Amino acid sequence: MAVNSIIRLEKVVKKYSLGKIDLTVLKDVDLEIKPEIILSILGPSGSGKSTLLNIISCLDIPTKGKVYLKDQDVSLLTEDELAVIRGKTIGFVFQQFNLLSHLTAVENVSLPAIFQKIPEVECLSRAEKILKDLGLENRVNHRPTELSGGEQQRVAIARALINDPEIVVADEPTGNVDSQTGTKILDIIDELKKKSKTVIIVTHDLNVAKHGDEIVNIKDGQIISHKKK
Amino acid sequence: MLGSYFKIAFKNLRVRPLRTWLTILGIVIGVFLIFSLLSLSEGLKEAIMSELRMMGGNLIFVMPGDMSDMITTFIGGMEISNSDIEAIARAPGVDRVITMPWSAEVARYEDSSKMVLLVGSDWRESLDVLQTDMGWNLTGGSWPIPGRSEVIVGSLVPVDIFKGLEVGDRLNIKGRLFNVIGILRSIGSKQDDMMVYMDLDNFKAITGKRKGAQAIMVRVMDNWSVDEVADNIRFELEETRRRRRDDNAPSFSILTSDTASDMVGNVMGIIQLAIVGFASIALLVGGIGIMNTMYTSVYERIKEIGILKAIGARKSSIVAIFLIESGIIGLIGGIGGIILGVGMAKIIEIYADIHPTFYIRASITPGLILFGLAFSFGVGCASGYFPARHAANFKPVDALRYE
Numbered sequence: 001m002a003v004n005s006i007i008r009l010e011k012v013v014k015k016y017s018l019g020k021i022d023l024t025v026l027k028d029v030d031l032e033i034k035p036e037i038i039l040s041i042l043g044p045s046g047s048g049k050s051t052l053l054n055i056i057s058c059l060d061i062p063t064k065g066k067v068y069l070k071d072q073d074v075s076l077l078t079e080d081e082l083a084v085i086r087g088k089t090i091g092f093v094f095q096q097f098n099l100l101s102h103l104t105a106v107e108n109v110s111l112p113a114i115f116q117k118i119p120e121v122e123c124l125s126r127a128e129k130i131l132k133d134l135g136l137e138n139r140v141n142h143r144p145t146e147l148s149g150g151e152q153q154r155v156a157i158a159r160a161l162i163n164d165p166e167i168v169v170a171d172e173p174t175g176n177v178d179s180q181t182g183t184k185i186l187d188i189i190d191e192l193k194k195k196s197k198t199v200i201i202v203t204h205d206l207n208v209a210k211h212g213d214e215i216v217n218i219k220d221g222q223i224i225s226h227k228k229k
Numbered sequence: 230m231l232g233s234y235f236k237i238a239f240k241n242l243r244v245r246p247l248r249t250w251l252t253i254l255g256i257v258i259g260v261f262l263i264f265s266l267l268s269l270s271e272g273l274k275e276a277i278m279s280e281l282r283m284m285g286g287n288l289i290f291v292m293p294g295d296m297s298d299m300i301t302t303f304i305g306g307m308e309i310s311n312s313d314i315e316a317i318a319r320a321p322g323v324d325r326v327i328t329m330p331w332s333a334e335v336a337r338y339e340d341s342s343k344m345v346l347l348v349g350s351d352w353r354e355s356l357d358v359l360q361t362d363m364g365w366n367l368t369g370g371s372w373p374i375p376g377r378s379e380v381i382v383g384s385l386v387p388v389d390i391f392k393g394l395e396v397g398d399r400l401n402i403k404g405r406l407f408n409v410i411g412i413l414r415s416i417g418s419k420q421d422d423m424m425v426y427m428d429l430d431n432f433k434a435i436t437g438k439r440k441g442a443q444a445i446m447v448r449v450m451d452n453w454s455v456d457e458v459a460d461n462i463r464f465e466l467e468e469t470r471r472r473r474r475d476d477n478a479p480s481f482s483i484l485t486s487d488t489a490s491d492m493v494g495n496v497m498g499i500i501q502l503a504i505v506g507f508a509s510i511a512l513l514v515g516g517i518g519i520m521n522t523m524y525t526s527v528y529e530r531i532k533e534i535g536i537l538k539a540i541g542a543r544k545s546s547i548v549a550i551f552l553i554e555s556g557i558i559g560l561i562g563g564i565g566g567i568i569l570g571v572g573m574a575k576i577i578e579i580y581a582d583i584h585p586t587f588y589i590r591a592s593i594t595p596g597l598i599l600f601g602l603a604f605s606f607g608v609g610c611a612s613g614y615f616p617a618r619h620a621a622n623f624k625p626v627d628a629l630r631y632e
Contacts, residue, residue, distance in 0.1 A: 059539060060626040080543045087541020098536045102244045114233045115541040
């Protein structure tokens with residue numbers, strides 16, 4: 001059976017307990033994401049877009065509803081099974097870069113491959129190649145503190161790509177860089193689509209969201225629009 | 230993969246070097262205590278055992294008092310009486326009974342007067358037993374001739390008591406002159422090597438001790454089992470007491486080389502157990518230090534744990550990294566403790582050589598070193614286990630949100 005969507009959410013509800021109060025962050029969200037597109041999730045602060053991204057990227061599981069990744073119901077998987085999926089299928093790019101400060105760029109990039117039990121030599125050679133592709137060949141052995149914001153974000157992208165995942169999720173990827181660097185980051189994201197990756201971007205910036213082939217607008221935990229170009 | 234985890238763990242530990250080194254210090258102290266005490270007690274055990282091994286397999290020792298209360302026996306001046314000696318000689322299988330009473334007396338050599346321990350022995354009966362069964366040898370001179378005013382001295386007498394004493398010199402003991410006819414090779418214990426040995430008749434004349442002895446050495450006849458003869462001696466001694474109806478006669482102990490070895494083995498085993506027990510408390514404190522450090526580290530690195538989980542680290546990977554970190558702390562602490570422990574044991578060994586109390590050699594075997602390393606690594610891992618589990622159980626989404 002051909003896979004029409006790479007990710008599918010059915011009636012997803014996510015609640016958080018704050019003491020005796022239950023806070024519903026996502027309310028019956030249905031979403032279908034096709035492969036090899038850039039999908040932007042747009043919404044203001046507190047709209048539930050990051051929670052939605054966490055569920056899409058298998059970082060969190062829904063309180064109710066189903067999440068399918070390539071037709072596999074991931075809401076039933078254990079934490080370790082989800083970790084394997086995250087490592088193999090999903091690459092993460094965070095707003096704060098989230099690089100480990102005591103490791104060099106190449107070591108940071110090689111980490112996801114190490115967790116997939118790939119021999120260290122291969123992890124490092126892969127990491128060096130990706131860093132070179134992203135124009136960081138002279139920054140391979142630099143620590144994050146020795147890199148600019150843009151360089152750090154490119155290292156984070158390299159880390160997201162090392163296991164050649166089908167999906168790349170980016171949470172406010174341009175949020176911590178200047179506009180010029182932001183443009184470069186978005187160019188890299190465009191390149192990823194050309195390499196048959198599915199890219200999901202969470203942003204509150206309409207200009208960034210416009211890079212997407214599809215834009216999902218979320219407000220108060222509900223999808224209010226899903227526009228396709 | 231494990232190699233990569235080790236590299237990550239090393240780098241993590243280097244982020245907070247002072248805390249890491251202080252935690253390592255806690256383990257160093259614990260391992261140092263265990264290692265130095267164990268190596269010394271093992272050395273002590275070997276020294277005693279080698280001394281016992283020198284005691285011939287066909288010899289039996291009979292001593293007054295109970296072996297479990299040696300202090301009372303010696304302080305109380307308990308002795309085997311003449312009638313007991315006769316009873317021992319009557320026991321079937323006994324080839325020869327040798328008494329070796331001792332007494333502390335002042336001896337004079339040139340201008341120096343020192344208290345020495347004199348041992349009397351009937352050379353006619355004992356010389357061949359001492360040579361063949363006890364392995365006595367001379368480094369210089371010759372064996373004494375029974376009845377003559379001659380003494381042989383332990384190997385440490387010319388070294389520690391009368392420096393420069395040589396074969397042919399004379400010792401003045403209670404106004405009588407004795408020729409130093411021979412110098413013994415080390416017998417095995419420092420006390421024995423510092424004694425002066427003379428013919429029994431001379432000993433009696435000097436000390437006035439004419440009856441009994443503090444210990445009896447019995448040689449077993451060929452073709453007799455040592456245990457059987459020991460039983461015969463016990464029977465004869467008990468019979469003597471029954472016949473005499475002498476309730477005040479001191480109890481006695483019969484010791485063969487096997488029973489002595491077992492006894493020493495048991496006693497040293499208990500001592501070593503106690504040493505390990507007490508020293509383990511120090512190591513336990515070190516272990517708690519590791520646990521504290523690792524818990525602190527876990528709480529400081531919640532976000533890092535979230536990142537690792539987000540990029541595909543399983544629970545087992547997180548546990549492994551934290552366990553390796555704590556194991557490395559334990560292992561480095563172990564290496565430091567072993568180095569210091571060896572140093573301390575060697576210092577004590579040198580001190581014991583200079584100050585003659587007892588031969589003590591630190592027994593440092595590859596097995597003990599491996600045990601020390603494995604034990605300290607184990608303590609590190611065990612101490613890091615709960616913090617590691619704690620770290621592994623963080624939900625990635627919660628950990629990533631942590632600031």
